[in-house]
Every structure is written in structure tokens, then in C-alpha cells.
Amino acid sequence: MNGVARRARFGHTLHAEWVKFRSLRSTWYMLVCLFAVGLGVMALAMGRAGETYRGASAAERLAWDPTNLSLTSYLVAQLIIGVHGTLVVTSEYATGLVRTSLAATPRRHRLLAAKVVVTTAVAVVAGQALMFAAFLLGQALLAAQDVPNAALGDPGVLSAVAGGGLYLSAIALLGIGLGTILRATAGAIATLVGIVFLVPALSGLLPSWLRGLLDFWPSQGAAAVFTTVPDPAHPHPWLNLGGMCLGIAAVLAAGFVLFHRRDV
């Protein structure tokens, strides 16, 4: 009946996910929001930096980390980027579109992998752009207040800025993993907030055998990558970030298994 039949390949699925991604206004709102809030929080943090530095003790001045100061907006940015990751999956469940998508692409791993690739690509670009913008603007604000500031060439700075961008991309993947496992927007976002905000806030209550986990936890040990002044508790920040990525990979793997097995 048709002369258009062609075997669909991964590239086609990827292209379809890109069309879906770019055709939603919420995608672009998310990106605008990410930069507005990310840079806004950074500007607030910088606003009081001059005052803080001048009132600081000698020991505090020794631990002065202008790079870290300009990257603190990651705390809010990770929520925005993570929520977007969950929505990539849960919005399809909310509308029932996931059935249409899976009828078109019955190879479920391929569909989820395409979502992961598109979301990661966008998160890497947006995450790096935000971290570099925050760093450069932040240092300019510090220089204007005449307090010590950093340059990209200083030791450890590039690693902190680029590592920060990767941290944000990893949180986007955590969002996809949670969205796939929980399928509902509210539950997935609540879990995400629990992981990045609540667990760190309640860390003091955890039994000691669980505290080791916090070394690799978002907003905790894994956030050591944002610093340039070595923290004695986390001498190898990339090890902590790597641990977090492993954990997220496990969440994502569970998502793949469930997505393959469950009825929709």
C-alpha cells in the first residue's frame, strides 16, 4: 500500500525526540528561567561579597574561594534542570502520548535512549554555558568591589567551572531516571527535591553507616567539584562527582529495565 516504508533507525528516533523537545514552549521557558534564576542568584551572592570579605578574619580570607562563590547558583539551577529532565518523560505519561510514541517506536530502549541523548546534549550545553557565564560575570562583579577574584587560568578554576556544568547535566539524567521509574510528575519532582535538598538538610540525623553515602550525594560531597580551595573532607572532588554519576547511572538503569517491562 505504500512506497514510503523504511526501517526506522536510532537516528530517526533521535530526530523525533529533538522535534518534540524544540516544539514545546516550556523547553524555552525552562532555559530562560535557568539563566535568569541562575545568574540572579549569583548576582545576589556577589552583592554582599565585598562587605563579607572586608569583615572576614585572616583564616576566613585564607579560605576565600571566589570561584565557588560565583557558582553557588548551582543549588537552584540543579532543580530547574532536574525538573525539566523528569518532565521529558512524565509529560508523556500525563497526556497518554507515551502510547503513541511506543506504537511508533516499539523498541522501548531506543525511545528512552533517544530521550536521554537529547536531554543530556541540551543539559551539557546549557549547564556549561550557565557555569561559564556565572563565573565570568561573578568575577567581574567581584573585581568591581575590589576583592580578590579568580581567572579561568588560575589553578583548579577551569576544573571547577567545567565540572559544575557536568554536575548539572548529571542531575538532568537523574530527573529522567526518576521520571521513568515514577511515571507521575508530582512524585518524580518531590523525589528529586527530596534528594537534592531534603536529604542534605537532614544529613545530621542520618545514622553513621549512611553518612559515607553523603560524600557522593548531590548538594553534599559531589558538590565539592565547585570549589578550588581544597576541602580536607573531600580531597578528590572528581572522585565524589564520579560516585554521584555512578549512582545516577544505577537509577537510570533501573528506569530502562522498568520502561522495557511495564505495560503502558
Next chain:
Amino acid sequence: MTMIDVRGLTKRYGPDTVVDDLSFTVEAGQVTGFLGPNGAGKSTTMRMILGLAAPTSGSATVGGRRYRDLPAPLTEVGALLDAGAVHGDRKARDHLLALAVGSGLPRRRVDEVLARTGLEGVAGRRAGGFSLGMRQRLGIAAALLGDPRVLIFDEPVNGLAPEGIRWIRGFMRSLAREGRAVLVSSHLMSEMAQTADHLVVIGRGRLVADTSVSEFLRGSGEGTVLVRTGEPAAFTPLLTAAGATVREGPESSLVVSGLTGEEIGKLAAYHGVALSELTPRRPSLEDAFMELTRDSVEYRGVTA
């Protein structure tokens, strides 16, 4: 030609058997009505055909292959399960474009199906602002993207205005005329009487009937004849003596079963009884359907 082959299909959710050892086929070139009360397992069966839900046992194949094994599914099967399954923030054209590029279909197919479903004018509008009728059309457009030989529609006329219903009926007929196999579900018998060539009736997940529409009617009783005469009291015993069953109808008419209109006319002429009306009445499909599925309706109201 058999396009969909369902064999021994069974789906259990815990202790509930939603689809129970169901077997039927869907042939090319006709509309197959998939009929059953709400909750009979129609949607679950369709989801299993489309590989969205895994059968507990049994199989469903399209063109001899499991749906998941189809190399380019949209070019073989088009399905509309739920008209609401569109992201409201996405434009109609983008919704179709994502599906088209995902299956390696040329972009011109998007414009072709938009034209065929009469949606060209609203292609650039966001689906969230669409009426139910427009969403149905968009869902049908998506089903047609790959120019498939098999089409599956789940309750396509549910909630539509009369002109929308008429359009979908005509559309399904034209798809079948083009040689495609069309499987369309409904819980309304009257709907199927207007569109379907063949009927697959299920109740509580089990097959109740698998037959052509005309056979279905014939098998459901001979129907009745409405008789009107000036002297019903005198004519009734004559009819009964000839083997008929007589009930009183509206406005002192008689509802006769067991005799044909012709036989009743001859009987009246023989006895010199003047008839003012003699109307054979076919059993309605709705009656036949209710009769068949009486035992398999899950929830029933009490008739007042």
C-alpha cells in the same frame, strides 16, 4: 486476507482476568466492529495488539508478525487509542512531524495527512486549543502517516457531535474501500450497524460472537410484525391458532411473532379481516447486542 490474528489472547491483572482466551481475525477491505460493554476488555486487547501491554498468554500478530518485530510499524499499522494523547502545548504539525521523522517518513506525509483529515487550516495551532472533534482528526491523521494497511481505532466517535460522527463513519468506510483492514471498537451497537461489515463481540473479556452484521441480525431472532386492525379481539385467536405469539402493542395494535407479514396478510384475507397496517419489524441490533451481553455486563443499573 487476514491482517490481524488474535489467538488465545489472555490478560490477567492479579486475580482479574481482563481478556480471556480471545481469538478472532481482522480481514483486509472491511470494517470490523469490536463491540462490547464498557470494561469488556476492548482497549486492553488493542493495547496488546500494539505491543503496549504484554499478554499473559496467547498471541496477537499483524501481517503474521508480532507488533514489536515490525521493522517500520507506522507503515504497517496506524492506531488511534486516545484523542487526548497529544501534548497541548505542541502544534498539530509538530506533533505529526515528530512521528513522521521518528519513522523515517518523508515530511510531505505530514501535509498529506493534514489535508486528508481537513486540518490544513489549523496545522500551526497548538493542540491544547483543539475541540474533541479536531483532536480526533489529529489522532486519525497520525494513524494515517505511514499509509498503513491496518488501522485500529478505539471508540473514535465517543463524545463527538453528530457531524463529527458522520465524518468518521464515512472515513472508516472509505479506508476499508481502499483495501485496508479497519478495526474499530465501540460500546454502542447502533454505531456499528452503520459502519461495520463484520462484528467481533466480547463481554467480560470473552468472545461472545464473531460474525457478519447480517448474520448477527438473523441469528438474533426473526423479528416481529406490527398489525393494526379494527377488530383486534377477533383476530388475535385466529393468529394464535395459526401458531403465532401475540402481544398488545401501542394504540391497540398487535405485535405478532412466529408468522411472517405475508402469512398474516393471507390469514386476514382468508377470514375477511380488514387490516389497516402490516409492518414487519427487524430486531434492532441494539436488542440483539443487549441479549448477547446480558450476562457479561459488569455493572448494571436497576431498571425502574
